[in-house]
Amino acid sequence: MNSTTLLFSPNSSLLITKPSSGLTKRRAAVRCSNEPDLSVSHEVEGVEMVGRRRALVSAAAAACGASVLGFAGHGMAATQGLLAGRIPGLSDPDENGWRTYRRPDDKSGGHGVGWSPIIPYSFKVPDGWDEVPVSIADLGGTEIDLRFANPKEGRLFVVVAPVRRFSDIIDDDATIEKIGNPEKVITAFGPEVIGENVEGKVLSSATSEHSGRTYYQFELEPPHVFITATAAGNRLYLFSVTANGLQWKRHYKDLKQIAESFRVV
Incomplete structure (x- = not known):
């Protein structure tokens, strides 16, 4: 043979x-x-x-155990799940051309010491945004669970990290309020997203509540980025939406809508 x-x-x-x-x-x-x-x-x-x-x-x-497909400029890197064909967890476009991504229940994951299943999350993106492979080299002190991008509009990623890496909270029912107020959270965790101190970069902050869960929302510049933060179970969730200057100017409204759509379900 x-x-x-x-x-x-x-x-x-x-x-x-x-x-x-x-x-x-x-x-x-x-x-x-x-x-x-x-x-x-x-x-x-x-x-x-x-x-x-x-x-x-x-x-x-x-x-x-991974797809070898990726966007030019993002490298050929390992990813969880197959990217060929329909992306697992991504819905068909709605009447406005937006898709909803929900993290599949059976997707592998669980970062850091004290592993436990990740409570799924969801967000919405315009049609044309697709999953991008997550490289092991991306980690750099963070736990990036997912990347999405549209080469013409911007990109996003989701950090899912054990609360105990940042806080003394010992129960498995963490809330963002237990971790700290908005100022404390962005000061402590903003560098996890942009890779540098956030002092003087926070243009605005807001707090919202959905289904009993609190979300902190921030806009930073530079770099141009929206950050949504919340907590669930024993995990901290950081949702980052960013773009270059031209993309930010042209697609600001959509990028903000993406950031505000993030939910832990």
Whole structure:
């Protein structure tokens, strides 16, 4: 039986090479993440000649346990779930062309010490926004659970982090009020989002309540970013919507609506 060897190297892009005459193997290199150099070999038996290229790529993605698709400029990075076809958790457009994303109940996750299932969250985005792979290299002290983007309009990400990493709260029923008032929260957690001190950058702040849960909402500049913060279970949720200057000017209303739509369900 013919066999195909798939070689995975995190520092290489997708590559399929044809063998010399007489050989029966195909070799594919797929970048799965930005992890340290580590090659992993997987044997896939019985790949037929017809559609071999397609089968190789599909097998490679399955072996990585992730999609290898992503937007240009965001890199080829590992992500939870498959991006091919309809994105899990994303609804069809409504009458206004907006989609609702709800984190699937069975999506893997759970960051930090004291793992527990993540209470799902939801938000709305205009049609044309899509999930972007989350790289291990993104973490940098935060726990980014999800990324979405539209190359012409902006991008967003969701940080879901254990409350105990930031607070002395020991119960599993945290609220944003228990963590602190809006000023304390943005001062403490704003740097988790923008990577620098937020002093002098907070243009506005507001508090809203939905289904008994309190949300703190902030607008910062620079950089241009909306941040929505809340807590549920033993998790802190930070929802960030950002864009460059031109995108911010053209799509400010939609970006603000995205930020204000965030809910923990």
